[in-house]
Amino acid sequence: MRRRDVLGLLAGAALPCPRPARASQALLDESVGFAGQILFLTTKTPALVLGVVHDGQTSIQGFGRRADNPNEAPGADTLFRIGSITKAFTGQVLANLAADGVVSLADPLTKYAPEFIAPMSEGGRPIRLIDLATHSAGLPREVPHEAGPPANPFVNITTDAFAAWLKANPLMFTPGTSVSYSNFGFDLLAAALARAAHQPYPDLLEARVLRPLGLADTVFAPSAGQAGRIMPGHDFDGSPLPNARTGSVIVGSGGLYSTPRDLLAWLQWHLDRFGSERAAERLIDHAAYLWRDGLNAVVGMDESGHMDAMGLGWVIMAPDGDRPLILQKAGGLQGVFSYVAFAPARGIGVCAAINAFDVGAGLAMAKTANDLIMELAPR
Incomplete structure (x- = not known):
């Protein structure tokens, strides 16, 4: 960006717009541009x-270079790994199947995947689907495994290893009594939902969520045409990381790609809280199932904002001062940090992504998104 443009942003210059609708869009563009430029710099x-x-209007702005070649900023149709935001999609599949009566939130995991039994659990209570969806099943973040090669880093994450771990290890706590972030749990959840619906999980997600909502660029395996729009990620040392294939196991916890256009369309569906179509699914998906008050411990949930309650993959932040209630989820995979958040009572949602494993930048990105919600739609 040219120096005078940066100075103009910092000076907060106002642009006159005679009509209310245009003024609203201009304010949205100004706010997103200013917040994005400051975060990027x-x-x-x-x-x-x-x-x-915000109230049906959208603004998407990119900064820097999407890739070395071509030399262009990311935009609405730029594809990137969304990492653990995938979990919120898995939670929506659970909500969809529960609304249709295919599963119950309280069903035990072993009803659909009997090999995933935890006989050494000291709590004496089975892991339920709701425990998996709220990170409260007593499972570790990952099942220990050997690192795969750079081009296929997830190859040694297997369902056989999942079953073996559950048979050989006690749970960290009785399901439902604490919360501890678990990729392992969401991959078990995806496997169970696939069994319940008699479909491979990618097909189930496509049929139940992606196709009905028109999210054509939200995929596990980008096509040749989509691959040309990918924003590659960078490791902690700044070196580029390959667009490694997702495989068939981490589909519940973190395997998806998406675009800003798709993510905002998805958030717009979530914001239609009084819409009659798929209303039960949305209500189930947005409910708070575990409140922090009363839990024994909460581990790994507060990096992008203080967790007050857990939804189906969503981290729920209670209203605080001018900030409204927010449902949010962060992600990180293959050198990309991403974030989505929305305030259902204020009609506003935000998505963001950076193509570097930079923890400070990732935390700043989440704060910027949460602050944008507070500034544009205060409580």
């Missing part, structure tokens, strides 16, 4: 994309 990541949907 302070974090110095190779690229950043920031998008907001």
Whole structure:
């Protein structure tokens, strides 16, 4: 960006717009542009994309270089790994199947996947689907495994290893009594939902969520055409990371790609809280199932904002001062940090991504998104 443009942003210059609708869009563009530019200048990541949907209007703005060649900023149709935001999609599949009566939230995991029994659990209570979806099943973040090669880093994460771990190890706590972040749990959940619906999980997600909502660029395996729009990630040392294939196991916890356009369309569906179509699914998906008050411990949930309650993959932040209630989820995979958040009572949602494993920048990105919600739609 040219120096005079940066100075103009910092000066907060106002643009006159005579009509209310145009003024609203201009304010949205100004706010997203200012927040994104400041975040980009302070974090110095190779690229950043920031998008907001507010009362049906959208603004998506990119900064830096999506890739070395072509030399262009990321935009609405830039594809990137969304990492653990995948978990919120898995939670929605659970909500969809529960609304249709295919599963119950309280069903035990072993009803659908009997090999995933935990006989050494000291709590004496089976792991339920709701425990998996709220990170409260007593499972570790990952099942120990050997690192795979750079081009296929997830190859040694297997369902056989999942079953073996459950048979040989006690749970960390009685399900439902604490919360501890677990990729392992969401991959078990995806496997159980696939069994319940008699479909491979990628097909189930496509049929139940992606296709009905028109999310054509939200995929596990990008096509040749989509691959040309990918924003590659960078490791902690700044070296580029390959777009490694997702495989068939981590589909519940972190395997998806998406675009700002798709993510904002998805958030717009979530914001239609009084819509009649798929209303039961949305109500189930947005409910708070575990409140922090009363839990024995909460581990690994507060990095992108203080967790007050858990939904189906969503971290729920209670209203605080001018900030409204927010449902949010962060992700990180293959050198990309991403974040989505929305305030259902205020009609606003935000998505953001940076293409570098920079922890400080990732935390700043989440704070910027949460602050944008507070500034544009205060409580």
